[in-house]
Amino acid sequence: MAEESFIVRCDKCGAKNRIPGSRSGDRAVCGKCRAPLHFKAAYPPYAMAVDENSFEREVVGFPGPVLVLFWATWCGHCRTVLPIVDQLATEYSGLVKFVKVDLDRNQALASQYQVQSVPTMLEFKNGRLFNRLLGALPKDQIIHHLRAML
Numbered sequence: 001m002a003e004e005s006f007i008v009r010c011d012k013c014g015a016k017n018r019i020p021g022s023r024s025g026d027r028a029v030c031g032k033c034r035a036p037l038h039f040k041a042a043y044p045p046y047a048m049a050v051d052e053n054s055f056e057r058e059v060v061g062f063p064g065p066v067l068v069l070f071w072a073t074w075c076g077h078c079r080t081v082l083p084i085v086d087q088l089a090t091e092y093s094g095l096v097k098f099v100k101v102d103l104d105r106n107q108a109l110a111s112q113y114q115v116q117s118v119p120t121m122l123e124f125k126n127g128r129l130f131n132r133l134l135g136a137l138p139k140d141q142i143i144h145h146l147r148a149m150l
């Protein structure tokens, strides 16, 4: 796999900084204004796996739009949607964060957000549920919903 990098938006000047994944534990500063960068505002270039322990931090506490895909290993439509969501995570890096939740391992989250079927996508904006997308939507429709959130 090519080296992963993260887009981190500077809190101070808003510039987007690309940071190699291998350096994500280091201190980094903004290339434009030299302010320290905070990795809690990082956008991974793929759908990051999140569970009941990390959901609060990675989704509800995230200071920007997040698309959450609930999926399951036995779900055929999910196999269609997962690569699309990974592509979108690259294309929208720095704008929308993408995470995925395995339904079977995170039943409490699914019931908390009333996810009754997979695939289901939940859009969060500033920690609040913004929209709920049901089923295996084609890429252009997902993009349409992403734009509504930006």
Ligand SMILES: [Zn+2]
Pocket: 010, 011, 012, 013, 014, 015, 030, 031, 032, 033, 034, 035
């Ligand atoms: Zn800056």
